[in-house]
Each structure stands twice: as C-alpha cells, then as structure tokens.
Amino acid sequence: MGVIVVLFLQQEKVREEVDAWFEAKERRTDADDSQESASKMFGDLPLLERCIKETQRLYPSVPFISRVLTEDFQMEKYLIPAGSMVNVVISGIHRNPYIFPDPDKFDPDRFLPEANQDRHPYAYVPFSAGPRNCIGQRFAMLELKCVLSTLIHRYKLIAVDKPEEVLFMHDIVLRPCNGIRIKLEKRDVQ
Numbered sequence: 001m002g003v004i005v006v007l008f009l010q011q012e013k014v015r016e017e018v019d020a021w022f023e024a025k026e027r028r029t030d031a032d033d034s035q036e037s038a039s040k041m042f043g044d045l046p047l048l049e050r051c052i053k054e055t056q057r058l059y060p061s062v063p064f065i066s067r068v069l070t071e072d073f074q075m076e077k078y079l080i081p082a083g084s085m086v087n088v089v090i091s092g093i094h095r096n097p098y099i100f101p102d103p104d105k106f107d108p109d110r111f112l113p114e115a116n117q118d119r120h121p122y123a124y125v126p127f128s129a130g131p132r133n134c135i136g137q138r139f140a141m142l143e144l145k146c147v148l149s150t151l152i153h154r155y156k157l158i159a160v161d162k163p164e165e166v167l168f169m170h171d172i173v174l175r176p177c178n179g180i181r182i183k184l185e186k187r188d189v190q
C-alpha cells in the first residue's frame, strides 16, 4: 500500500515511462514475447523500479525480523548471551541518515546504479539478507511492476490521504492504521 501512496509523488514521470513501455509492447509480436523472460521484459521500467525500491526503503513491508542467538555475541562493550532474541529493525536501518542523507525524503535516485555501488549490502534489506533471506524477492518485484504498471497506465491515481497523513503500525507487516484512500480516474487508453 505504501507503494501506491508514494508513487503519487512521481506519477507523471512514471506514467510517461509506463506509457512508452506499453506502446513498445503493442508493437511486439507473440513470438518476441515468448523469446523473452518476464524479468527481462519488465527490466525496461527503471524509474518504476527505483520508485518501488525507494518506497520499500521508507515503508518496508516487513518492518523488523527476529533471530535467536545460538551463541554469545559480543557487540562492542555489550555481551548478548546465547538464547537472546534479537530484533533487526529494518525500518530503522533504512532511515539511517549516514547512509541515506535526508532519510525521510522520497528520492528514487538513491537507487541509481552509481548511487548504489558503495552502499553496504546490509544497509538496505527489505527482503532481509543472508541465508534466510526472501526466496520470493525477484518474483515479488515482477509482480509489483506488473500490477503497478497496469494500474498507472489505465488509471490516474488521485490521493485522498496524503503520504504525510497516513499513520502506520508495525504489525507482522507494516500496515496503515486506517487504510489508505485513493481515487482511480480511468484514462483513455486500451
């Protein structure tokens, strides 16, 4: 849901990219499509992808994950004993101002390849990291691109609740306390 709210901020530019993508798709033949994997096909929506990533930074669907320590762990001067439950607060990591300057600002260009390259691999972990990370992350990104590009192409999304007005709760997943209201205005496209 966070995705939809924040996309309003870039909607015009994202729509241009999405419309161009659909136009190119109309010119393609079924034979072209069957030759290409879905991930390659949707690879051509870089701004949409950056917006999704930036939204997952600000509003990670899984806001924290937990682990039980199997052995003692010395963290600087603190000894955390084996058996302790440790929560990794993904939503906090993602707003670290040393890594993401002006952390509350929505800025999809944080995920341009050149901005990404020096970032620590564990600084951005919407799908967790390490051996128990999300096995569905590529599929999830494809699904998001597919659904959002179709929505944005066919409808103008009008925010009823503005991003700054929406209150979120940390449940098992991050979710809005009172839902998020949007209006869909049909566009004159196929």
Ligand code: HEM
Binding pocket: 060, 061, 062, 065, 066, 125, 126, 127, 128, 131, 132, 133, 134, 135, 136, 137, 139, 140
């Ligand atoms: C935006 C969508 C998704 C997000 C943000 C997400 C996030 C996560 C996170 C953070 C974890 C790690 C949990 C932990 O370390 O305790 C996880 C694990 C997992 N995810 Fe996802 N996920 C998403 C979609 C999916 C999809 C679409 C699938 C399957 C098709 C999937 C399958 C799994 C599985 C099986 C695990 C457990 C992996 C393990 O424990 O080894 N996820 N996911």
